[in-house]
Amino acid sequence: xxxxxxxxxxxxxxxxKGERPDRVPVIPFxxxxxAVVCGxxxxxxxxxxxxxxxxxxxCQELYGHDGSPLYAYASAGGWEFGGDIExxxxxxxxxxxxxxxxxxxxxxxxxxRVPDDVSKAGALPIALGIARKQAEYGMPVTLQIGAPLTxxxxxxxxxxxxxxxIKKPDLVHIVLDKVSDFLIKVAQYYVKEFGADRLMxxxxxxTETNKLISPKQFEAFSMPYLQRINQACIDMGINTYFIHxxxxxxxxxxxxxxxxxxxxxVISVGREIDLNTAMEMFPEQIVxxxxxxxxxQEGRAEEVYEQARExxxxxxxxxxGYILMAGCDVPPHAPPANVFQxxxxxxxFGRY
Amino acid sequence: MADEATILGQLKxxxxxxxxxxxVAAANEAVATxxxxxxxxxxxxxAGMAEMGRLYEEEExxxxxxxxxxxxxxxxxxxxxxxxxxxxxxxxxxxxxxxxVQGDIHDIGKNLVKMMLxxxxxxxxxxxRDVEMESxxxxxxxxxxxxxxxxxxxxxxxxxxxxxxPEFKAxxxxxxxxxxxxPLNQHLADEWGADGYGENAMEAARVAVRLLGA
Numbered sequence: 001x002x003x004x005x006x007x008x009x010x011x012x013x014x015x016x017k018g019e020r021p022d023r024v025p026v027i028p029f030x031x032x033x034x035a036v037v038c039g040x041x042x043x044x045x046x047x048x049x050x051x052x053x054x055x056x057x058x059c060q061e062l063y064g065h066d067g068s069p070l071y072a073y074a075s076a077g078g079w080e081f082g083g084d085i086e087x088x089x090x091x092x093x094x095x096x097x098x099x100x101x102x103x104x105x106x107x108x109x110x111x112x113r114v115p116d117d118v119s120k121a122g123a124l125p126i127a128l129g130i131a132r133k134q135a136e137y138g139m140p141v142t143l144q145i146g147a148p149l150t151x152x153x154x155x156x157x158x159x160x161x162x163x164x165x166i167k168k169p170d171l172v173h174i175v176l177d178k179v180s181d182f183l184i185k186v187a188q189y190y191v192k193e194f195g196a197d198r199l200m201x202x203x204x205x206x207t208e209t210n211k212l213i214s215p216k217q218f219e220a221f222s223m224p225y226l227q228r229i230n231q232a233c234i235d236m237g238i239n240t241y242f243i244h245x246x247x248x249x250x251x252x253x254x255x256x257x258x259x260x261x262x263x264x265x266v267i268s269v270g271r272e273i274d275l276n277t278a279m280e281m282f283p284e285q286i287v288x289x290x291x292x293x294x295x296x297q298e299g300r301a302e303e304v305y306e307q308a309r310e311x312x313x314x315x316x317x318x319x320x321g322y323i324l325m326a327g328c329d330v331p332p333h334a335p336p337a338n339v340f341q342x343x344x345x346x347x348x349f350g351r352y
Numbered sequence: 353m354a355d356e357a358t359i360l361g362q363l364k365x366x367x368x369x370x371x372x373x374x375x376v377a378a379a380n381e382a383v384a385t386x387x388x389x390x391x392x393x394x395x396x397x398x399a400g401m402a403e404m405g406r407l408y409e410e411e412e413x414x415x416x417x418x419x420x421x422x423x424x425x426x427x428x429x430x431x432x433x434x435x436x437x438x439x440x441x442x443x444x445x446x447x448x449x450x451x452x453v454q455g456d457i458h459d460i461g462k463n464l465v466k467m468m469l470x471x472x473x474x475x476x477x478x479x480x481r482d483v484e485m486e487s488x489x490x491x492x493x494x495x496x497x498x499x500x501x502x503x504x505x506x507x508x509x510x511x512x513x514x515x516x517x518p519e520f521k522a523x524x525x526x527x528x529x530x531x532x533x534x535p536l537n538q539h540l541a542d543e544w545g546a547d548g549y550g551e552n553a554m555e556a557a558r559v560a561v562r563l564l565g566a
Binding site for chain 1: 510
Protein backbone atom coordinates (compact mmCIF):
# COMPACT_ATOMS: atom_id res chain seq x y z
CA UNK A 1 0.00 0.00 0.00
CA UNK A 2 1.31 3.43 -0.98
CA UNK A 3 2.06 5.78 1.90
CA UNK A 4 2.80 9.46 1.96
CA UNK A 5 6.42 10.12 2.78
CA UNK A 6 6.23 13.85 3.34
CA UNK A 7 4.40 16.12 5.73
CA UNK A 8 2.31 18.91 4.20
CA UNK A 9 5.03 21.38 5.04
CA UNK A 10 7.71 19.25 3.40
CA UNK A 11 5.50 18.66 0.36
CA UNK A 12 4.88 22.36 -0.20
CA UNK A 13 8.53 23.23 0.46
CA UNK A 14 9.65 20.70 -2.16
CA UNK A 15 7.19 22.10 -4.67
CA UNK A 16 8.37 25.64 -4.05
CA LYS A 17 11.99 24.59 -4.57
CA GLY A 18 11.09 23.12 -7.93
CA GLU A 19 11.47 19.54 -6.71
CA ARG A 20 8.93 16.74 -7.05
CA PRO A 21 7.09 16.03 -3.78
CA ASP A 22 5.74 12.57 -2.88
CA ARG A 23 2.39 13.44 -4.43
CA VAL A 24 0.47 16.33 -5.94
CA PRO A 25 -0.31 18.75 -3.08
CA VAL A 26 -3.94 19.66 -2.40
CA ILE A 27 -5.07 23.09 -1.31
CA PRO A 28 -8.85 22.97 -1.45
CA PHE A 29 -9.43 26.74 -0.85
CA UNK A 30 -11.53 26.34 2.29
CA UNK A 31 -12.68 29.30 4.32
CA UNK A 32 -16.23 29.28 5.67
CA UNK A 33 -16.27 25.53 5.22
CA UNK A 34 -13.60 25.20 7.91
CA ALA A 35 -15.92 26.91 10.39
CA VAL A 36 -18.85 24.71 9.42
CA VAL A 37 -16.98 21.44 9.90
CA CYS A 38 -15.81 22.69 13.30
CA GLY A 39 -19.34 23.56 14.37
CA UNK A 40 -18.66 27.29 14.41
CA UNK A 41 -20.55 30.15 12.73
CA UNK A 42 -19.12 30.95 9.30
CA UNK A 43 -18.28 34.46 10.43
CA UNK A 44 -15.57 33.14 12.81
CA UNK A 45 -13.31 32.62 9.80
CA UNK A 46 -13.51 36.34 9.09
CA UNK A 47 -13.90 38.03 12.45
CA UNK A 48 -11.70 36.14 14.92
CA UNK A 49 -8.05 35.43 14.11
CA UNK A 50 -7.46 32.78 16.78
CA UNK A 51 -10.67 30.89 16.06
CA UNK A 52 -10.20 31.19 12.30
CA UNK A 53 -6.70 29.74 12.56
CA UNK A 54 -7.88 26.95 14.86
CA UNK A 55 -10.77 25.92 12.59
CA UNK A 56 -8.60 25.96 9.47
CA UNK A 57 -5.91 23.91 11.17
CA UNK A 58 -8.43 21.34 12.42
CA CYS A 59 -9.88 21.16 8.93
CA GLN A 60 -6.43 20.54 7.47
CA GLU A 61 -5.89 17.71 9.94
CA LEU A 62 -9.31 16.24 9.21
CA TYR A 63 -8.90 16.13 5.44
CA GLY A 64 -5.14 15.70 5.26
CA HIS A 65 -4.81 18.53 2.75
CA ASP A 66 -1.79 20.76 2.36
CA GLY A 67 -3.15 24.29 2.62
CA SER A 68 -2.16 25.96 5.84
CA PRO A 69 -4.49 28.53 7.41
CA LEU A 70 -4.59 31.97 5.83
CA TYR A 71 -6.65 35.14 5.81
CA ALA A 72 -7.93 36.79 2.66
CA TYR A 73 -11.31 38.01 1.50
CA ALA A 74 -12.75 38.84 -1.88
CA SER A 75 -14.33 42.20 -1.04
CA ALA A 76 -11.18 43.65 0.53
CA GLY A 77 -10.49 47.33 0.03
CA GLY A 78 -13.69 49.10 1.04
CA TRP A 79 -13.26 48.50 4.76
CA GLU A 80 -9.53 49.25 4.72
CA PHE A 81 -10.23 52.70 3.22
CA GLY A 82 -12.92 53.58 5.75
CA GLY A 83 -16.12 52.01 4.43
CA ASP A 84 -18.54 49.85 6.39
CA ILE A 85 -18.80 46.10 6.21
CA GLU A 86 -20.97 43.30 7.47
CA UNK A 87 -19.55 40.01 8.62
CA UNK A 88 -21.24 36.89 7.23
CA UNK A 89 -23.74 36.48 10.04
CA UNK A 90 -26.92 36.16 8.00
CA UNK A 91 -28.37 33.01 6.57
CA UNK A 92 -26.67 32.19 3.24
CA UNK A 93 -23.89 34.73 3.83
CA UNK A 94 -20.45 33.30 3.19
CA UNK A 95 -18.02 36.19 3.33
CA UNK A 96 -17.54 39.81 4.37
CA UNK A 97 -19.57 42.27 2.31
CA UNK A 98 -19.06 46.02 2.00
CA UNK A 99 -22.28 47.79 2.99
CA UNK A 100 -21.02 51.35 2.39
CA UNK A 101 -18.14 52.09 0.09
CA UNK A 102 -15.74 54.86 1.14
CA UNK A 103 -16.31 56.59 -2.19
CA UNK A 104 -19.82 57.79 -2.86
CA UNK A 105 -19.12 60.54 -5.36
CA UNK A 106 -16.38 62.18 -7.40
CA UNK A 107 -15.27 64.51 -4.59
CA UNK A 108 -14.56 61.54 -2.35
CA UNK A 109 -11.89 60.37 -4.79
CA UNK A 110 -9.78 63.44 -4.13
CA UNK A 111 -10.17 63.29 -0.34
CA UNK A 112 -9.57 59.53 -0.12
CA ARG A 113 -6.53 58.96 2.10
CA VAL A 114 -4.21 56.01 2.38
CA PRO A 115 -4.37 55.07 6.09
CA ASP A 116 -1.28 56.18 8.00
CA ASP A 117 -1.12 53.01 10.05
CA VAL A 118 -1.98 50.15 7.73
CA SER A 119 -1.88 47.64 10.57
CA LYS A 120 -5.08 49.13 11.97
CA ALA A 121 -6.95 49.46 8.68
CA GLY A 122 -10.04 47.32 8.09
CA ALA A 123 -9.32 43.62 8.35
CA LEU A 124 -5.57 44.07 8.82
CA PRO A 125 -5.64 43.53 12.61
CA ILE A 126 -7.36 40.17 12.04
CA ALA A 127 -5.09 39.28 9.11
CA LEU A 128 -2.04 40.12 11.22
CA GLY A 129 -3.41 37.95 14.02
CA ILE A 130 -3.47 35.01 11.62
CA ALA A 131 -0.03 35.97 10.26
CA ARG A 132 1.48 35.85 13.76
CA LYS A 133 0.00 32.40 14.26
CA GLN A 134 1.43 31.29 10.92
CA ALA A 135 4.85 32.55 12.00
CA GLU A 136 4.52 30.79 15.37
CA TYR A 137 3.72 27.49 13.64
CA GLY A 138 6.53 27.86 11.08
CA MET A 139 4.12 28.24 8.17
CA PRO A 140 4.44 30.69 5.27
CA VAL A 141 3.10 34.06 6.38
CA THR A 142 0.44 35.21 3.93
CA LEU A 143 -0.51 38.75 3.07
CA GLN A 144 -3.09 40.05 0.65
CA ILE A 145 -1.62 42.48 -1.89
CA GLY A 146 -4.45 42.67 -4.41
CA ALA A 147 -5.59 42.41 -6.98
CA PRO A 148 -5.66 46.20 -7.18
CA LEU A 149 -8.68 46.52 -9.49
CA THR A 150 -10.74 44.19 -7.29
CA UNK A 151 -9.77 46.32 -4.27
CA UNK A 152 -10.59 49.49 -6.16
CA UNK A 153 -14.04 48.14 -7.03
CA UNK A 154 -14.60 47.61 -3.34
CA UNK A 155 -13.50 51.19 -2.59
CA UNK A 156 -15.51 52.88 -5.35
CA UNK A 157 -18.38 50.43 -5.59
CA UNK A 158 -18.30 47.96 -8.46
CA UNK A 159 -21.23 49.36 -10.39
CA UNK A 160 -19.95 52.92 -10.11
CA UNK A 161 -16.49 51.79 -11.13
CA UNK A 162 -17.83 50.03 -14.23
CA UNK A 163 -19.38 53.34 -15.27
CA UNK A 164 -16.24 55.34 -14.50
CA UNK A 165 -14.05 52.96 -16.51
CA ILE A 166 -15.76 54.50 -19.54
CA LYS A 167 -16.84 57.95 -18.39
CA LYS A 168 -14.27 58.97 -15.79
CA PRO A 169 -11.21 56.77 -16.22
CA ASP A 170 -8.93 59.34 -14.55
CA LEU A 171 -10.83 58.94 -11.29
CA VAL A 172 -10.38 55.17 -11.40
CA HIS A 173 -6.64 55.64 -11.93
CA ILE A 174 -6.42 57.98 -8.94
CA VAL A 175 -8.02 55.37 -6.70
CA LEU A 176 -5.91 52.58 -8.21
CA ASP A 177 -2.81 54.60 -7.34
CA LYS A 178 -3.92 55.05 -3.74
CA VAL A 179 -4.88 51.39 -3.42
CA SER A 180 -1.48 50.39 -4.80
CA ASP A 181 0.27 52.73 -2.35
CA PHE A 182 -1.67 51.09 0.46
CA LEU A 183 -0.89 47.54 -0.63
CA ILE A 184 2.81 48.31 -0.95
CA LYS A 185 2.75 49.83 2.54
CA VAL A 186 1.13 46.64 3.82
CA ALA A 187 3.89 44.58 2.22
CA GLN A 188 6.51 46.83 3.83
CA TYR A 189 4.85 46.35 7.21
CA TYR A 190 4.87 42.55 6.85
CA VAL A 191 8.48 42.52 5.66
CA LYS A 192 9.50 44.55 8.68
CA GLU A 193 7.65 42.33 11.16
CA PHE A 194 8.19 38.87 9.66
CA GLY A 195 11.06 39.15 7.15
CA ALA A 196 10.62 38.90 3.40
CA ASP A 197 11.72 35.27 3.20
CA ARG A 198 8.80 34.14 5.37
CA LEU A 199 6.13 35.77 3.22
CA MET A 200 3.72 34.56 0.59
CA UNK A 201 1.92 37.45 -1.10
CA UNK A 202 -1.60 36.81 -2.39
CA UNK A 203 -3.64 38.38 -5.17
CA UNK A 204 -7.33 37.54 -5.49
CA UNK A 205 -8.38 38.84 -8.90
CA UNK A 206 -12.16 38.64 -9.22
CA THR A 207 -13.39 41.91 -10.73
CA GLU A 208 -10.80 41.42 -13.47
CA THR A 209 -13.00 38.73 -15.07
CA ASN A 210 -13.91 39.14 -18.73
CA LYS A 211 -17.51 38.56 -17.69
CA LEU A 212 -17.21 42.17 -16.50
CA ILE A 213 -14.32 43.98 -18.15
CA SER A 214 -12.63 43.73 -21.51
CA PRO A 215 -9.04 42.57 -22.02
CA LYS A 216 -8.24 46.14 -23.09
CA GLN A 217 -9.63 47.44 -19.80
CA PHE A 218 -7.55 44.84 -17.98
CA GLU A 219 -4.49 46.05 -19.85
CA ALA A 220 -5.20 49.70 -19.00
CA PHE A 221 -6.57 49.49 -15.47
CA SER A 222 -5.25 46.30 -13.96
CA MET A 223 -1.94 45.25 -15.45
CA PRO A 224 0.09 48.42 -14.70
CA TYR A 225 -0.84 48.31 -11.02
CA LEU A 226 -0.20 44.58 -10.74
CA GLN A 227 3.21 45.25 -12.29
CA ARG A 228 3.94 48.06 -9.87
CA ILE A 229 2.89 46.14 -6.76
CA ASN A 230 4.64 42.91 -7.72
CA GLN A 231 7.85 44.67 -8.69
CA ALA A 232 7.82 46.58 -5.39
CA CYS A 233 7.33 43.32 -3.49
CA ILE A 234 10.05 41.54 -5.44
CA ASP A 235 12.38 44.47 -4.72
CA MET A 236 11.59 44.02 -1.01
CA GLY A 237 12.77 40.42 -1.30
CA ILE A 238 9.40 38.66 -1.30
CA ASN A 239 9.85 35.56 -3.43
CA THR A 240 6.64 33.59 -3.01
CA TYR A 241 3.34 34.60 -4.58
CA PHE A 242 -0.09 33.13 -4.88
CA ILE A 243 -2.29 34.56 -7.59
CA HIS A 244 -5.90 33.48 -7.96
CA UNK A 245 -7.11 34.38 -11.44
CA UNK A 246 -10.80 34.09 -10.73
CA UNK A 247 -13.42 33.22 -13.32
CA UNK A 248 -13.27 33.78 -17.08
CA UNK A 249 -9.95 35.52 -17.82
CA UNK A 250 -8.64 33.70 -20.88
CA UNK A 251 -8.26 36.95 -22.78
CA UNK A 252 -6.37 38.56 -19.89
CA UNK A 253 -3.72 35.86 -19.65
CA UNK A 254 -1.33 37.47 -22.11
CA UNK A 255 -1.35 40.55 -19.86
CA UNK A 256 -0.93 38.50 -16.70
CA UNK A 257 2.22 37.14 -18.37
CA UNK A 258 3.60 40.69 -18.34
CA UNK A 259 3.32 40.97 -14.54
CA UNK A 260 6.64 40.32 -12.79
CA UNK A 261 6.42 36.77 -11.41
CA UNK A 262 8.98 34.71 -9.57
CA UNK A 263 9.27 30.98 -10.18
CA UNK A 264 7.80 30.51 -6.71
CA UNK A 265 4.46 31.80 -7.89
CA VAL A 266 1.30 29.74 -7.75
CA ILE A 267 -1.10 30.57 -10.57
CA SER A 268 -4.52 29.35 -9.49
CA VAL A 269 -7.21 29.28 -12.15
CA GLY A 270 -10.96 28.82 -12.15
CA ARG A 271 -12.90 26.26 -14.13
CA GLU A 272 -13.17 28.68 -17.02
CA ILE A 273 -9.46 28.48 -17.82
CA ASP A 274 -8.24 25.12 -19.08
CA LEU A 275 -5.26 23.80 -17.14
CA ASN A 276 -3.48 23.16 -20.44
CA THR A 277 -3.82 26.85 -21.28
CA ALA A 278 -2.54 27.86 -17.84
CA MET A 279 0.45 25.53 -18.15
CA GLU A 280 1.27 26.83 -21.60
CA MET A 281 1.06 30.45 -20.51
CA PHE A 282 3.01 29.93 -17.26
CA PRO A 283 5.55 27.18 -17.96
CA GLU A 284 7.88 28.18 -15.12
CA GLN A 285 5.27 28.80 -12.44
CA ILE A 286 3.26 26.40 -10.30
CA VAL A 287 -0.20 25.95 -11.77
CA UNK A 288 -3.18 25.21 -9.51
CA UNK A 289 -6.81 24.34 -10.10
CA UNK A 290 -9.48 23.81 -11.08
CA UNK A 291 -12.21 21.50 -9.76
CA UNK A 292 -15.61 23.13 -10.10
CA UNK A 293 -16.77 24.47 -6.70
CA UNK A 294 -20.40 24.02 -7.72
CA UNK A 295 -19.75 20.31 -8.31
CA UNK A 296 -18.07 20.11 -4.90
CA GLN A 297 -21.20 21.54 -3.36
CA GLU A 298 -23.98 20.11 -5.49
CA GLY A 299 -22.45 17.06 -7.14
CA ARG A 300 -21.86 13.56 -5.88
CA ALA A 301 -18.58 12.49 -4.33
CA GLU A 302 -17.87 10.29 -7.34
CA GLU A 303 -18.17 13.30 -9.68
CA VAL A 304 -15.72 15.32 -7.58
CA TYR A 305 -13.27 12.42 -7.52
CA GLU A 306 -13.50 12.00 -11.30
CA GLN A 307 -13.04 15.69 -12.00
CA ALA A 308 -10.08 15.82 -9.60
CA ARG A 309 -8.54 12.83 -11.39
CA GLU A 310 -8.89 14.59 -14.74
CA UNK A 311 -7.19 17.70 -13.36
CA UNK A 312 -4.32 15.72 -11.85
CA UNK A 313 -3.71 13.68 -14.97
CA UNK A 314 -3.73 16.81 -17.07
CA UNK A 315 -1.32 18.84 -14.96
CA UNK A 316 0.76 16.69 -12.61
CA UNK A 317 3.77 16.66 -14.93
CA UNK A 318 3.75 20.42 -15.45
CA UNK A 319 7.32 21.68 -15.46
CA UNK A 320 6.69 24.36 -12.86
CA GLY A 321 4.72 22.02 -10.60
CA TYR A 322 1.03 21.52 -9.90
CA ILE A 323 -1.36 21.86 -6.97
CA LEU A 324 -4.85 20.35 -7.02
CA MET A 325 -7.32 23.03 -6.01
CA ALA A 326 -10.92 24.00 -6.38
CA GLY A 327 -11.52 26.63 -9.06
CA CYS A 328 -12.53 29.08 -6.33
CA ASP A 329 -13.47 29.07 -2.66
CA VAL A 330 -15.13 25.79 -1.62
CA PRO A 331 -18.71 26.57 -0.56
CA PRO A 332 -19.10 26.53 3.24
CA HIS A 333 -21.82 23.91 3.23
CA ALA A 334 -20.19 21.55 0.75
CA PRO A 335 -20.55 17.94 1.88
CA PRO A 336 -17.33 16.93 3.68
CA ALA A 337 -17.27 13.64 1.76
CA ASN A 338 -17.08 15.67 -1.45
CA VAL A 339 -14.24 17.86 -0.18
CA PHE A 340 -12.31 14.78 0.91
CA GLN A 341 -12.38 13.46 -2.68
CA UNK A 342 -9.74 16.03 -3.60
CA UNK A 343 -7.26 14.52 -1.15
CA UNK A 344 -8.30 11.00 -2.08
CA UNK A 345 -7.77 11.68 -5.78
CA UNK A 346 -4.35 13.26 -5.11
CA UNK A 347 -3.31 10.16 -3.14
CA UNK A 348 -4.64 7.80 -5.82
CA PHE A 349 -3.55 9.60 -8.98
CA GLY A 350 -1.07 12.26 -7.93
CA ARG A 351 1.84 10.11 -6.78
CA TYR A 352 5.26 10.91 -8.19
CA MET B 353 -36.52 68.62 -39.03
CA ALA B 354 -35.21 65.07 -39.22
CA ASP B 355 -37.45 62.35 -40.55
CA GLU B 356 -38.61 59.39 -38.50
CA ALA B 357 -35.97 56.96 -39.74
CA THR B 358 -33.22 59.44 -38.88
CA ILE B 359 -34.57 60.01 -35.38
CA LEU B 360 -34.89 56.28 -34.74
CA GLY B 361 -31.30 55.91 -35.91
CA GLN B 362 -30.19 58.71 -33.57
CA LEU B 363 -31.93 57.06 -30.62
CA LYS B 364 -30.29 53.75 -31.41
CA UNK B 365 -26.87 55.31 -31.85
CA UNK B 366 -27.17 57.36 -28.65
CA UNK B 367 -27.76 54.17 -26.69
CA UNK B 368 -24.89 52.41 -28.41
CA UNK B 369 -22.59 55.34 -27.67
CA UNK B 370 -23.76 55.50 -24.07
CA UNK B 371 -24.56 59.17 -24.66
CA UNK B 372 -27.34 60.24 -22.30
CA UNK B 373 -27.55 63.79 -23.65
CA UNK B 374 -27.89 62.55 -27.22
CA UNK B 375 -30.56 60.06 -26.14
CA VAL B 376 -32.60 62.78 -24.45
CA ALA B 377 -32.15 65.13 -27.42
CA ALA B 378 -33.26 62.46 -29.89
CA ALA B 379 -36.19 61.49 -27.66
CA ASN B 380 -37.30 65.12 -27.47
CA GLU B 381 -37.02 65.41 -31.22
CA ALA B 382 -39.10 62.25 -31.59
CA VAL B 383 -41.79 63.85 -29.45
CA ALA B 384 -41.57 67.17 -31.31
CA THR B 385 -41.90 65.55 -34.71
CA UNK B 386 -44.73 63.26 -33.70
CA UNK B 387 -42.92 59.92 -33.87
CA UNK B 388 -45.01 57.29 -32.09
CA UNK B 389 -43.30 57.09 -28.66
CA UNK B 390 -43.78 53.33 -28.49
CA UNK B 391 -42.06 53.00 -31.84
CA UNK B 392 -39.30 55.36 -30.73
CA UNK B 393 -38.68 53.17 -27.71
CA UNK B 394 -38.77 49.82 -29.47
CA UNK B 395 -37.16 50.69 -32.79
CA UNK B 396 -34.81 53.34 -31.43
CA UNK B 397 -33.68 52.91 -27.83
CA UNK B 398 -34.43 49.20 -27.43
CA ALA B 399 -32.92 48.40 -30.82
CA GLY B 400 -29.70 50.10 -29.68
CA MET B 401 -29.65 48.08 -26.49
CA ALA B 402 -30.37 44.87 -28.37
CA GLU B 403 -27.42 45.60 -30.61
CA MET B 404 -25.21 46.16 -27.55
CA GLY B 405 -26.46 42.86 -26.18
CA ARG B 406 -25.46 41.16 -29.40
CA LEU B 407 -22.01 42.73 -29.20
CA TYR B 408 -21.69 41.56 -25.58
CA GLU B 409 -22.53 38.01 -26.55
CA GLU B 410 -19.89 38.22 -29.27
CA GLU B 411 -17.42 39.60 -26.70
CA GLU B 412 -17.05 42.82 -28.64
CA UNK B 413 -18.25 44.88 -25.72
CA UNK B 414 -18.29 44.29 -21.97
CA UNK B 415 -20.24 45.26 -18.87
CA UNK B 416 -18.92 48.85 -18.56
CA UNK B 417 -20.12 49.59 -22.11
CA UNK B 418 -23.47 47.90 -21.43
CA UNK B 419 -23.89 49.95 -18.30
CA UNK B 420 -23.30 53.32 -19.91
CA UNK B 421 -25.60 52.27 -22.74
CA UNK B 422 -28.27 51.39 -20.22
CA UNK B 423 -27.97 54.87 -18.70
CA UNK B 424 -28.59 56.41 -22.11
CA UNK B 425 -31.48 54.01 -22.61
CA UNK B 426 -33.10 55.02 -19.32
CA UNK B 427 -32.52 58.72 -20.04
CA UNK B 428 -34.41 58.35 -23.32
CA UNK B 429 -37.10 56.23 -21.70
CA UNK B 430 -37.69 58.95 -19.09
CA UNK B 431 -38.80 61.23 -21.93
CA UNK B 432 -40.81 58.72 -23.94
CA UNK B 433 -42.37 56.32 -21.46
CA UNK B 434 -44.77 58.82 -19.82
CA UNK B 435 -46.21 59.52 -23.28
CA UNK B 436 -46.75 55.83 -23.96
CA UNK B 437 -48.41 55.43 -20.58
CA UNK B 438 -50.63 58.45 -21.21
CA UNK B 439 -51.68 57.13 -24.60
CA UNK B 440 -52.78 53.86 -23.04
CA UNK B 441 -51.01 52.05 -25.86
CA UNK B 442 -48.36 50.43 -23.72
CA UNK B 443 -48.01 46.89 -25.02
CA UNK B 444 -46.52 44.92 -22.21
CA UNK B 445 -45.69 41.27 -22.59
CA UNK B 446 -46.01 40.48 -18.91
CA UNK B 447 -44.78 41.41 -15.47
CA UNK B 448 -41.68 40.06 -13.78
CA UNK B 449 -40.40 40.36 -10.23
CA UNK B 450 -36.63 40.27 -9.98
CA UNK B 451 -34.09 40.25 -7.16
CA UNK B 452 -30.78 38.92 -5.89
CA VAL B 453 -31.49 36.36 -3.17
CA GLN B 454 -30.87 36.67 0.54
CA GLY B 455 -27.21 37.04 1.45
CA ASP B 456 -26.20 38.16 -2.04
CA ILE B 457 -25.30 41.77 -2.62
CA HIS B 458 -24.01 41.36 -6.17
CA ASP B 459 -26.50 42.96 -8.50
CA ILE B 460 -24.69 44.09 -11.64
CA GLY B 461 -25.89 41.01 -13.52
CA LYS B 462 -29.37 41.26 -12.07
CA ASN B 463 -29.60 44.90 -13.15
CA LEU B 464 -28.57 43.98 -16.68
CA VAL B 465 -31.25 41.28 -16.80
CA LYS B 466 -33.80 43.79 -15.54
CA MET B 467 -32.87 46.21 -18.28
CA MET B 468 -33.01 43.58 -21.02
CA LEU B 469 -36.42 42.42 -19.77
CA UNK B 470 -37.67 46.00 -19.92
CA UNK B 471 -36.21 46.41 -23.38
CA UNK B 472 -38.11 43.29 -24.37
CA UNK B 473 -41.39 44.86 -23.27
CA UNK B 474 -41.71 43.17 -19.89
CA UNK B 475 -42.66 45.28 -16.90
CA UNK B 476 -40.22 44.67 -14.07
CA UNK B 477 -40.59 45.04 -10.30
CA UNK B 478 -37.04 45.19 -8.96
CA UNK B 479 -36.64 44.10 -5.34
CA UNK B 480 -32.92 44.87 -5.33
CA ARG B 481 -30.51 42.61 -3.52
CA ASP B 482 -30.43 40.48 -0.38
CA VAL B 483 -34.10 39.59 -0.92
CA GLU B 484 -35.80 37.16 1.44
CA MET B 485 -38.17 34.48 0.23
CA GLU B 486 -41.26 36.10 1.75
CA SER B 487 -40.50 39.38 -0.03
CA UNK B 488 -40.44 37.62 -3.40
CA UNK B 489 -43.77 35.93 -2.69
CA UNK B 490 -45.43 39.14 -1.51
CA UNK B 491 -44.13 41.11 -4.50
CA UNK B 492 -45.29 38.53 -7.03
CA UNK B 493 -48.76 38.56 -5.48
CA UNK B 494 -48.90 42.36 -5.25
CA UNK B 495 -47.86 42.83 -8.87
CA UNK B 496 -49.83 39.82 -10.09
CA UNK B 497 -46.58 38.90 -11.81
CA UNK B 498 -46.20 36.18 -14.42
CA UNK B 499 -42.51 35.65 -13.91
CA UNK B 500 -40.14 35.52 -10.95
CA UNK B 501 -36.41 35.98 -11.59
CA UNK B 502 -33.75 35.22 -8.97
CA UNK B 503 -30.04 35.76 -9.17
CA UNK B 504 -27.12 34.60 -7.04
CA UNK B 505 -23.42 35.09 -7.67
CA UNK B 506 -21.99 33.11 -4.80
CA UNK B 507 -21.90 29.37 -4.26
CA UNK B 508 -23.17 30.15 -0.75
CA UNK B 509 -26.20 32.05 -1.95
CA UNK B 510 -27.28 29.70 -4.72
CA UNK B 511 -28.43 27.51 -1.83
CA UNK B 512 -31.08 30.14 -1.13
CA UNK B 513 -32.50 29.57 -4.61
CA UNK B 514 -32.63 25.84 -3.97
CA UNK B 515 -34.38 26.45 -0.63
CA UNK B 516 -36.87 28.96 -2.05
CA UNK B 517 -38.00 26.81 -4.97
CA PRO B 518 -40.41 24.40 -3.18
CA GLU B 519 -42.12 27.33 -1.42
CA PHE B 520 -42.50 29.24 -4.67
CA LYS B 521 -43.89 26.19 -6.42
CA ALA B 522 -46.42 25.72 -3.63
CA UNK B 523 -47.42 29.33 -3.06
CA UNK B 524 -47.11 30.80 -6.56
CA UNK B 525 -48.80 28.32 -8.89
CA UNK B 526 -48.68 29.33 -12.52
CA UNK B 527 -45.83 31.76 -12.01
CA UNK B 528 -42.80 30.96 -14.16
CA UNK B 529 -39.48 30.96 -12.33
CA UNK B 530 -36.11 31.86 -13.84
CA UNK B 531 -32.70 31.73 -12.24
CA UNK B 532 -29.27 33.05 -13.16
CA UNK B 533 -25.82 33.83 -11.80
CA UNK B 534 -22.24 32.70 -12.32
CA PRO B 535 -22.25 29.43 -10.31
CA LEU B 536 -25.56 28.28 -11.85
CA ASN B 537 -26.19 26.33 -14.99
CA GLN B 538 -29.01 24.72 -16.95
CA HIS B 539 -28.46 21.42 -15.16
CA LEU B 540 -29.06 22.95 -11.73
CA ALA B 541 -32.01 24.94 -13.05
CA ASP B 542 -33.60 21.71 -14.27
CA GLU B 543 -32.74 19.82 -11.10
CA TRP B 544 -34.22 22.50 -8.86
CA GLY B 545 -37.35 22.85 -10.97
CA ALA B 546 -36.81 26.30 -12.47
CA ASP B 547 -38.67 27.02 -15.70
CA GLY B 548 -35.80 28.95 -17.23
CA TYR B 549 -32.13 29.81 -16.97
CA GLY B 550 -30.09 32.44 -18.74
CA GLU B 551 -26.33 32.24 -19.24
CA ASN B 552 -26.30 36.02 -19.60
CA ALA B 553 -28.73 38.94 -19.59
CA MET B 554 -29.50 38.68 -23.28
CA GLU B 555 -30.31 35.00 -23.13
CA ALA B 556 -32.35 35.59 -19.97
CA ALA B 557 -34.53 38.08 -21.84
CA ARG B 558 -35.06 35.66 -24.74
CA VAL B 559 -36.01 32.87 -22.32
CA ALA B 560 -38.37 35.20 -20.43
CA VAL B 561 -40.16 36.22 -23.61
CA ARG B 562 -40.53 32.56 -24.56
CA LEU B 563 -41.84 31.60 -21.12
CA LEU B 564 -44.41 34.38 -21.27
CA GLY B 565 -45.49 33.20 -24.69
CA ALA B 566 -45.14 36.76 -25.89
